[in-house]
Amino acid sequence: MNKFLLILILIITSNVYSEVKFNNAVIKNNFGKKVTAGFIEILADEDLAIKKIQSAFSPKIEIHSMEMENDVMKMRKIDSPKISKNKPFILKKGGNHLMIYDITQNLDEQKKVMLNFVFIKNDGTEISSDVEFLVQ
Numbered sequence: 593m594n595k596f597l598l599i600l601i602l603i604i605t606s607n608v609y610s611e612v613k614f615n616n617a618v619i620k621n622n623f624g625k626k627v628t629a630g631f632i633e634i635l636a637d638e639d640l641a642i643k644k645i646q647s648a649f650s651p652k653i654e655i656h657s658m659e660m661e662n663d664v665m666k667m668r669k670i671d672s673p674k675i676s677k678n679k680p681f682i683l684k685k686g687g688n689h690l691m692i693y694d695i696t697q698n699l700d701e702q703k704k705v706m707l708n709f710v711f712i713k714n715d716g717t718e719i720s721s722d723v724e725f726l727v728q
């Protein structure tokens with residue numbers, strides 16, 4: 593194969609296929625309540641920022657940190673969460689988590705729900721990923 597053509601193909605594919613993997617995506621059953629938490633592990637092969645998280649059943653989804661302050665657990669919104677290349681971004685019970693507000697559905701009636709994540713790459717382009725969460 594022509595060497596220039598090969599290099600061109602490598603450049604194009606490396607730009608198009610940034611890979612983002614999602615694991616252990618779980619949303620706590622809200623049993624009809626307005627607010628619940630969610631957990632997930634995200635692994636990306638490049639640095640990303642989370643621009644927004646959307647769903648059909650909530651108009652407001654945030655990422656919160658959880659830290660001990662004077663023996664009291666405090667939650668705070670993380671404004672522009674960053675995902676570092678090849679480093680798992682972990683939201684889990686007792687730690688940083690998704691906070692899902694103003695829920696319009698009783699998730700008890702569903703086994704799975706979809707959330708849409710929009711990421712921004714360093715070059716400013718966006719990646720949109722639909723992620724299936726188990727309701728538990």
Ligand SMILES: [Cu+2]
Binds near residue numbers: 656668691
């Ligand atoms: Cu929270």
